[in-house]
Amino acid sequence: MLTPDKLTALHALFGDRLSTQAHACEAHGRDESFYPPAPPDAVLMAESEQDVLGAVACCHAERIPLIPFGAGTSLEGQVLAVQGGLSLDLTRMNAILRVDAADLTVTVQPGVTREQLNAALRDQGLFFPIDPGANATLGGMASTRASGTNAVRYGTLRENVLALRAVLPPGQVVRAGSRAKKSSAGYDLARLLVGSEGTLGVITELTLKVHPLPEHVAAATVTFPTVNAAVQTTIALIQCGVPIARCELLDAHAIRAVNAHDHLDLPEAPLLLLEFHGSPLAVQEQIRTVQELATELGGTAFQWAETPEARTRLWRARHHAYWSVLQQHPGCRCLTTDVCVPISHLADCVNTALQEAEAAGLPYFLVGHVGDGNFHVGYLIDPQRAEQLATAEALSHRLVQHALRLEGTCTGEHGIGLHKQAYLLEEAGEAAVATMRAIKAALDPHGVMNPGKVFAA
Template sequence: MNAPQDSAQLLPQIAPRPVPQPLIDALSARFGAQCSTALAVREQHGRDESPFTTVPPPAAVVFAESTRDVADAVRLASEHAVPVIPWGVGSSLEGHVLAVQGGISIDVGRMDRVLSVNADDLTVTVQPGITRKALNDAVKDTGLFFPIDPGADASIGGMTATRASGTNAVRYGTMRENVLALEVVTASGEVIRTGTHARKSSAGYDLTRLMVGSEGTLGIFTEITVRLYPLPEAVSAAICSFPSVEAAVRTVIQTIQLGVPIARVELIDANSVRGVNRHSKLNLREAPLLLMEFHGSPAGVKEQAETVQEIASEHGGADFEWADTPEERTRLWTARHNAYFAAVQSRPGCRCITTDTCVPISRLADALLDSVAEADASGISYFLVGHVGDGNFHMGYLIDPDDPQERALAEQLNHQLVRRALRLGGTCTGEHGVGVHKMDFLAEEAGAGAIEMMRAIKRALDPKNILNPGKIFLL
């Protein structure tokens, strides 16, 4: 197959829509210093962590501070049929925040307040710009926590938009299961509410689930109500090294199939361990390892840990290291979360093309091991991490951004990995989302009929196609 030769070739070939000066003047009049056309500000809002580096920035950036600000900005853009792109912290990996059809960026980072905490009902309502770490800091005195942890300190709005999950998903689910209600600004600038604080409802269409994962293409979130969970009575973490990736994966599969209620189980390959050791000043054995965490009562945690240790031993697991104090656990999980940055630093000047897939747990070994073999055979620098307890894993290919052959090779490996996951009954993305990078894969996964249904919903809710156009699919 012929893989693309550079990032520009991966982008939808649609000319940007003009942004008329009267719109810029209207935004400046309405928002004053909250609206910027400075090139440095626009360029900051014209890139993310995706492999795309050649997209022009938005024509202006509006720093929203309230629901009314978002609604007014969208209303003005709608009058001129100009695209609007929601912006959180810019940590997306598939080109979600790029102005591929031009337009303006609406930065909700200043909308970062906790609006209400209902500890009795285990819910909290927040603005979209608050990050997951800030949210947990805000509720820690209640004895509750928000478990969704994609690794990056992403905004709750961005996590909702991409239906994020992460390290805790095997125990606590994804954003799909944990968002109860939304306040949304529609394409016309109208403000609507979806869902309630109740744990379930049979009332009408489930608009909340429609919006969660819509990647900014159906509305812009201004309030989000999510579930909280009691902090577990006991928490214990452990790392265990394995002779091979296969041995680690077989351990995970057996653990999940036995019904062990493990909270977190992360696979880190030898390449990642080497990078983490240098970056985080650790001395982990440079072999594939599992980083695990157990939540529950002291007796329950002990039983879970003993069961998993026995399974791991059957597959050659060794060098069990326990981390029972918060400081020790933080040290290990911080190292895991820094695996991406550690890998990038291992090859100065490189660009990382990351991808993720998710497959049924019974097919995890088939999907992962063949992908590792292909990467090894290619000679390309890469790293592997995965929330493998739910069949989700990530490959990161480290390329010279100025070498078209390396980029083409990385994209070819990405294509092979994703199509393998689809053949095995999986999905093209477990948590990164579609953006612009995986539109072709979504079409293969969902089929023409389902894509046309999505387009029909988009046309009905956004007839001028101004909400983050050019993402997920093309109209």
């Protein structure tokens, strides 16, 4: 809680960049999760690393909870101010500091969004591939170790961060990594901070890998009689080594919603949305292989999209799936879970999740980055009906438990946040979580950095 004296100290440091207005606090007290809003006591619009340094030092000294904030698109409650305190908004720190086309690297401030970065890179024949769907900030994406639709070919944020700068308590700037493609120098602090969900410090600069724009790109949609047939096709593609760039699954519920939202006419049946990158010859070879494998498993209604406009229309619809489904259910919130399993267990995990969702009777939808074994189930609930939330929580719990039994993870990309703290202990074990807690205590001894997240009380 920010006392008047603590607010006075913050105002002296930051002037009108600090706001206690209700509308500002409310806007920074919600994300895309099903949790009710939890606004901070104040919001600071940081404009430089010096601002971040001052905020971290003050919050450490005054024992003020500090919650880093980007675009607010997190799905597990990461930006909610559950203990009040200061929301540190980094969106004004949105400069692209350096593009090194020869080395295929770029250095950015944390408030740069992925769409902003790609717009700036396009004229140089480059792109940044990590695409979680939302136009999230790169600092937020790094903090949650985001991945998304291109991960099957290009990896996650973990593989694409070369270096970073971060401010840690009590108020010190740490530089981790370099622009070199590899290093064996000391502990890998960059990977420690990537995925830490703002609980260790605040990222103020990122050096990222970028990639040449592919010579040729083609997208395809393939419809299947069942979700299982689509998943089996995905498994076959991965095991055959087809170098697909994207492989996304949408069930019939998701297709119905995106058709309505984006004015498409896709068959209302399970669908794989795929993308291929490479030379025209290589892409054609990939397409032939996919068509043969999919046909053997019941795939039909093949549609190819090779113009940028046609591809963009399809991928925009995929990225809108979450909001499209919500639009079909006015007044509902979505409890979304994501798990990731070894590809050989994907069919088992997906089929079990769907059977249990059907039996429960709640509206739901399934989308997934199935090329890397990661999928999401969204359960639609009326926030005024406690029994629906209980049912959705039970379904999510059983799905996570099943994924863990299959040697998978409780979250492929959403992070732990508030929602999956108990599963972290189950997945990692007591010794590993104790080690994580020891790191947290060493770097943030007063526990001011995004308190209440990642670790259960």
